[in-house]
Amino acid sequence: MADPDPDDDIVADAEALLPIPVRSREPIDLIAKIKAEGMRLDLYVHMHLQDFSRSEIQKAIEADGILVNGKPSKPSYKVRKNDRLHIAMPAPEHDLPVPEDIPLDILYQDEFLAVINKPSDMVVHPAKGNWSGTLVNALQFHFREHLSRENGAFRAGIVHRLDKDTSGVILIAKDDQTHRECSNQFETRKVFKEYVALTAGEPDRDTDYIEARIKHHPHDREKMIVTHDPADLEAKDALSYYEVLERFRSYALVRIQPRTGRTHQIRVHLASVGCPVVADRLYGGRERFTLADLVPDLPRGEDEILIARQALHAFRLRFRHPRKGEWLEVEAPLPPDIRRALEALRVHRPWHPPRIVVGHFQASA
Numbered sequence: 119m120a121d122p123d124p125d126d127d128i129v130a131d132a133e134a135l136l137p138i139p140v141r142s143r144e145p146i147d148l149i150a151k152i153k154a155e156g157m158r159l160d161l162y163v164h165m166h167l168q169d170f171s172r173s174e175i176q177k178a179i180e181a182d183g184i185l186v187n188g189k190p191s192k193p194s195y196k197v198r199k200n201d202r203l204h205i206a207m208p209a210p211e212h213d214l215p216v217p218e219d220i221p222l223d224i225l226y227q228d229e230f231l232a233v234i235n236k237p238s239d240m241v242v243h244p245a246k247g248n249w250s251g252t253l254v255n256a257l258q259f260h261f262r263e264h265l266s267r268e269n270g271a272f273r274a275g276i277v278h279r280l281d282k283d284t285s286g287v288i289l290i291a292k293d294d295q296t297h298r299e300c301s302n303q304f305e306t307r308k309v310f311k312e313y314v315a316l317t318a319g320e321p322d323r324d325t326d327y328i329e330a331r332i333k334h335h336p337h338d339r340e341k342m343i344v345t346h347d348p349a350d351l352e353a354k355d356a357l358s359y360y361e362v363l364e365r366f367r368s369y370a371l372v373r374i375q376p377r378t379g380r381t382h383q384i385r386v387h388l389a390s391v392g393c394p395v396v397a398d399r400l401y402g403g404r405e406r407f408t409l410a411d412l413v414p415d416l417p418r419g420e421d422e423i424l425i426a427r428q429a430l431h432a433f434r435l436r437f438r439h440p441r442k443g444e445w446l447e448v449e450a451p452l453p454p455d456i457r458r459a460l461e462a463l464r465v466h467r468p469w470h471p472p473r474i475v476v477g478h479f480q481a482s483a
Contacts, residue, residue: 150201159186160193163205170207171270178207214271215244217259218251224260225287225448230441231300232261232275232290235450238427241282243273257290265290266297278304281382286313286432286450299440304379310436313374313384314363314452316429316459318402319393320370325361328387332356332380341400342382344390356380358387366467369396371460373433384430396429396459407459412466424459431456 176193223235265275291297331353335341364371394402436447
């Protein structure tokens with residue numbers, strides 16, 4: 119998703135900005151009118167080509183697929199009256215997402231937005247290798263045309279993302295204005311996100327924060343890493359607060375509040391302090407958590423898989439409703455696999471009694 123930009127609030131209503139309704143394969147020529155003057159080039163093109171995301175348009179500009187007055191330009195270029203644009207977007211690699219009758223756990227909805235409890239093992243939007251069975255396919259079935267197109271048809275309604283194997287709360291916008299205003303809240307850190315995780319390892323402190331910059335791994339494209347080099351231009355600042363809710367021998371149940379939104383931030387941060395998320399293949403080296411991990415010499419026939427994905431759940435989302443002005447707080451209860459792993463830890467690795475009652479999922483010892 120393209121980063122929210124202050125220029126997103128520009129509305130060129132005096133110009134006939136009628137969006138082209140399909141992902142056109144034919145070149146398009148436009149002449150900018152006076153009301154477009156000062157608008158970012160990527161935003162201006164996106165207002166005409168709403169089935170392409172801002173990030174797709176930015177890539178096309180950088181690849182010289184969009185020319186201004188016959189010359190290459192930049193996404194941040196400010197459009198001027200009578201600029202001549204030649205737009206040749208790349209052909210789509212795949213058909214647009216089709217509606218699929220996939221059940222959704224809708225935690226809240228109104229005419230402007232919805233909050234979904236995303237299950238694990240569900241990709242948020244179609245991409246290479248995952249063209250069906252995604253959250254977007256399900257949204258297309260349940261909400262039809264009532265989804266924002268701010269990020270294009272392939273990400274219709276999607277304001278932010280969760281990793282495929284992370285379950286929990288995700289916000290969906292039903293129109294473009296709501297989408298822009300929600301995105302602005304995320305960008306300005308006015309959305310409060312709370313996650314719950316089981317960690318392999320106990321944090322030293324009951325409450326603390328992890329402030330460590332994050333960058334792409336130099337050799338593994340799937341992974342991110344922490345860097346402590348303040349001069350590293352590729353790294354981005356990242357901050358996560360955590361609180362230990364319950365301790366076990368060599369494990370912990372923790373609550374995490376990320377104050378920035380970097381890729382894999384929670385997983386990378388916890389791994390960096392020696393407490394990777396349980397069953398996190400990328401950052402913990404294990405892709406499942408079994409009863410045998412807790413019980414030494416357990417007979418093979420008695421073993422069972424407790425959780426087969428990273429034990430990370432987006433538990434709570436709190437934000438101001440962009441159209442009604444009121445604060446919304448939505449919770450998604452812990453899914454069965456994390457509850458199963460948690461109960462096994464209480465039985466086989468007890469350490470301290472639970473310290474805090476949290477939402478719907480904390481039980482007494």
